[in-house]
Amino acid sequence: MVAAERHQNYTIKVTKQLHVLPPSRSSPFDDTHVSDIQFAAHASDFVIAGSETTATTRAVTIHYLLSNPLILQTLTDEIPNKFNKEEDICAASTAGLKYLHAVCLEALQMYAPLPLGLPSVVPKGGALVDGYPVPEGFVVSTNPYAASLSPTNFTRPHEFIPGRWIGDNKQDMLDAAQPFSLGRRSCLGRCLAWLEMHIVLSRLIWRYEIERVGPMVDWEAESEMHLLWKKPELPVRLKPRFREKKI
Ligand code: HEM
Secondary structure, rough: OHHHHHHHHHHHHHHHHHHHHHOOOOOOOOOOOOOOHHHHHHHHHHHHHHHHHHHHHHHHHHHHHHOOOHHHHHHHHHHOOOOEEEEEEOHHHHHHHHHHHHHHHHHHHOOOOOOOOOEEEOOOOEEEEEEEEEEEOEEEEHHHHHHHHOOOOOOOOOOOOOOHHHOOOOOOHHHHHOOOOOOOOOOOOHHHHHHHHHHHHHHHHHHEEEEEEEOOEEEEOEEEEEOOOEEOOOOEEEEOOOOOOOO
8 A cells, every 4th residue: 555545544544533432622613614713723733743743853863863873874775775866755665665764763762752741631430541540530641751761661762773663573662652642632644744754864865965063962961841842953964975877
């Protein structure tokens, strides 16, 4: 199945879930009318949800790649050799790039773009959460940052090891990293986010050699956690990649 079709199916599935299941939050829509202010609010949500999150993933991925030259080299071997021209780099052709996907997964595990645990209200009648009964009305959440950086879930969680996402990994609890969250309110744009991350990183690496300008920063120490991250600066130099003309 091509990536665009997967994205469409996923969006239909999540939208259906929202309509079939009883609402967990009150809906801003009535059946007959959507006001301009509602449209504006949703447009604004999309811009916030869909821009800073993918920008963070790109920035932190580039930072980790520049801090790990061998991993950057492995990725460079995967991408430029596979494509003859930049226009060949598209959703379908990047979907199968296993190492690129693993690099992004590892960046998302180490630095979830939405680092705070979003609150959910326990519905009427209470709920069992991880085996514990929680009364209705209580607010629960999982902190994605803690879950994906806990040594209980990942071996050497602070090291950038994309290989852990390839093949049969019995050492790590990979499911503990859920940067897009889970359930019916999970990220609606995750397939779009994947398309964007695959294509933009592939094109960047296909076209340029990337090098850091100035000293390496301690990324985590210099980040500020708000609802989203305030990231450190990432000055880089892009040098057009030399490639021999194919005859
Ligand atoms: C790496 C990129 C992204 C990450 C890590 C991410 C993560 C998340 C997370 C954690 C949530 C909250 C889920 C919850 O409430 O439990 C969310 C919601 C959402 N995201 Fe993303 N997101 C990303 C990219 C995008 C993109 C590109 C879009 C498209 C515009 C998007 C649209 C949305 C929307 C509309 C929601 C609200 C869903 C709902 O409340 O039903 N996201 N995202």
